[in-house]
Amino acid sequence: MTAPESGGIQAVDRAFDIVEALNELDGAGVSELANYVGLPKSTVHNHLSTLERAEYVVRENGSYRTSLKFLQISETARNQHELYQVARSEVDQLVEKTGEISALMTEEHGRSVFIYRSRGPEAARIDTCIGDRVPIHCTALGKAILAFLPEERRNEIIDRHGLPEVTRNTISDREVLAEELETIREEQIAYDDEERLNGLRSVAAPILDGTDSVIGSISVAGPTHRMQGERFNTELPETVLGVANVIELNIQHT
Amino acid sequence: MTAPESGGIQAVDRAFDIVEALNELDGAGVSELANYVGLPKSTVHNHLSTLERAEYVVRENGSYRTSLKFLQISETARNQHELYQVARSEVDQLVEKTGEISALMTEEHGRSVFIYRSRGPEAARIDTCIGDRVPIHCTALGKAILAFLPEERRNEIIDRHGLPEVTRNTISDREVLAEELETIREEQIAYDDEERLNGLRSVAAPILDGTDSVIGSISVAGPTHRMQGERFNTELPETVLGVANVIELNIQHT
DNA sequence: ACAAGGCGTTCCACCATACTGAACACTTAT
DNA sequence: ATAAGTGTTCAGTATGGTGGAACGCCTTGT
Numbered sequence: 001m002t003a004p005e006s007g008g009i010q011a012v013d014r015a016f017d018i019v020e021a022l023n024e025l026d027g028a029g030v031s032e033l034a035n036y037v038g039l040p041k042s043t044v045h046n047h048l049s050t051l052e053r054a055e056y057v058v059r060e061n062g063s064y065r066t067s068l069k070f071l072q073i074s075e076t077a078r079n080q081h082e083l084y085q086v087a088r089s090e091v092d093q094l095v096e097k098t099g100e101i102s103a104l105m106t107e108e109h110g111r112s113v114f115i116y117r118s119r120g121p122e123a124a125r126i127d128t129c130i131g132d133r134v135p136i137h138c139t140a141l142g143k144a145i146l147a148f149l150p151e152e153r154r155n156e157i158i159d160r161h162g163l164p165e166v167t168r169n170t171i172s173d174r175e176v177l178a179e180e181l182e183t184i185r186e187e188q189i190a191y192d193d194e195e196r197l198n199g200l201r202s203v204a205a206p207i208l209d210g211t212d213s214v215i216g217s218i219s220v221a222g223p224t225h226r227m228q229g230e231r232f233n234t235e236l237p238e239t240v241l242g243v244a245n246v247i248e249l250n251i252q253h254t
Numbered sequence: 255m256t257a258p259e260s261g262g263i264q265a266v267d268r269a270f271d272i273v274e275a276l277n278e279l280d281g282a283g284v285s286e287l288a289n290y291v292g293l294p295k296s297t298v299h300n301h302l303s304t305l306e307r308a309e310y311v312v313r314e315n316g317s318y319r320t321s322l323k324f325l326q327i328s329e330t331a332r333n334q335h336e337l338y339q340v341a342r343s344e345v346d347q348l349v350e351k352t353g354e355i356s357a358l359m360t361e362e363h364g365r366s367v368f369i370y371r372s373r374g375p376e377a378a379r380i381d382t383c384i385g386d387r388v389p390i391h392c393t394a395l396g397k398a399i400l401a402f403l404p405e406e407r408r409n410e411i412i413d414r415h416g417l418p419e420v421t422r423n424t425i426s427d428r429e430v431l432a433e434e435l436e437t438i439r440e441e442q443i444a445y446d447d448e449e450r451l452n453g454l455r456s457v458a459a460p461i462l463d464g465t466d467s468v469i470g471s472i473s474v475a476g477p478t479h480r481m482q483g484e485r486f487n488t489e490l491p492e493t494v495l496g497v498a499n500v501i502e503l504n505i506q507h508t
Numbered sequence: 509a510c511a512a513g514g515c516g517t518t519c520c521a522c523c524a525t526a527c528t529g530a531a532c533a534c535t536t537a538t
Numbered sequence: 539a540t541a542a543g544t545g546t547t548c549a550g551t552a553t554g555g556t557g558g559a560a561c562g563c564c565t566t567g568t
Binding site: 008009010011012013015016019020023026027046047049050051053054055056058065066067068069070071072073074075076077078080106108109113115129130131132133 | 262263264265266267269270273274277280281300301303304305307308309310312319320321322323324325326327328329330331332334360362363367369383384385386387
């Protein structure tokens, strides 16, 4: 549904629109798709044939689906992030230490992207999945990144995406956010108090590379009733910060 | 590098060629890419701009990379496979029971695709990754699938991809393969005796749906010295077969 | 059984548009 | 300073993507 924004190569834009539509519809036939993306059947058919020949799409019993070739692409794309390679096992350890959810995040095109996630058997079951893209201002992970981005880039992102109110606690005021980012820079720790999901609190720390620019962030998240007092304000922040530092060290001599 | 096969929409084929090239080069600049795919700089630039606008490509410090949007696509694509949803936890359990590597495979465009993989702390460290596509005749997982495909489709696949000799043990004779597939059908178990990787043996079972058509396979793999005698010929096959049956049952009432 | 509507597919003519090559800034190396 | 590399822009041309209509097939309803 990113249709209206044009300006590039039409055929390519349309191809990706079709891929996305296929995913949103959980697989579909030509007519259904054509109707969904608002293009003539023949055009859609032409695209599907091309995508199938290139093995990015599979047809099974009369219905088209996106293929697992995307899995291949995404795995190599993910492995190109040094952050993923280094921090993955640290996230797992964080889960063992805390029993909660831990996640790794990076920023792309002004939005937060979950690059890896792990959770203990007793941890909360939240909806977020790897690869999901969420507004950057409403998570601890996002704010940790935002705080350490160069100012111009930070403004650019906020201008482009705004500060939509996701829950009642979401910070949607620019001034308030600026202040909070200031404290995050001081403490190297960001909090999320049900700002994206009701009932979910989290603690995150930024991860900086050798040149002091943010390349991502790491967090621990859990249900509000377990995230309180000493644990929420002192213990978890210290643990997360420690792990973040370990990751930073590992990254610098690689 | 799938360039020569044409016949579809040129712009789309080229866009995906560029995406694949970006992955193979671990990120690249316009000129390097143009040279690699054999197209004029301006054309490549045009494609990259389009892909970046659509957020499938990211540029950072003068170099282009494939973005994690592919992660988003592939995650939903993978979740559309009922096999993945159901069998994932069974693979994990198989790892706990055996301490070896366990994997889940499906077939796409005549090749084997690893859909999920897990391994114990003491298990062999092999190169195969999720999303990888390998010839279908040289793994236990692939043969388990191949054996239960309709005959016409089986021939079609062999005609298209041949039977390349990957290791000294790979079955590259059509007759021999046909016989082995016959026994696989009888026993519901397939073996791989260093047919894809030297030193690696594995045992796999097909997974059939309600209508008796294969939708994938599941395996246990380990270093040859640990995969021998009773364990290799009786214990592991029984375990794998048991798990496969559990998965089949779970799939049928979903 | 036959019609009616659904589907995916094929065809072809037209004109939008993707491609190209050259010229343009710009940074980095010599 | 010069040169060689980079990414970017531009405009003309012919390529080839587009989309309407027609086709054949299978399913549905009566």
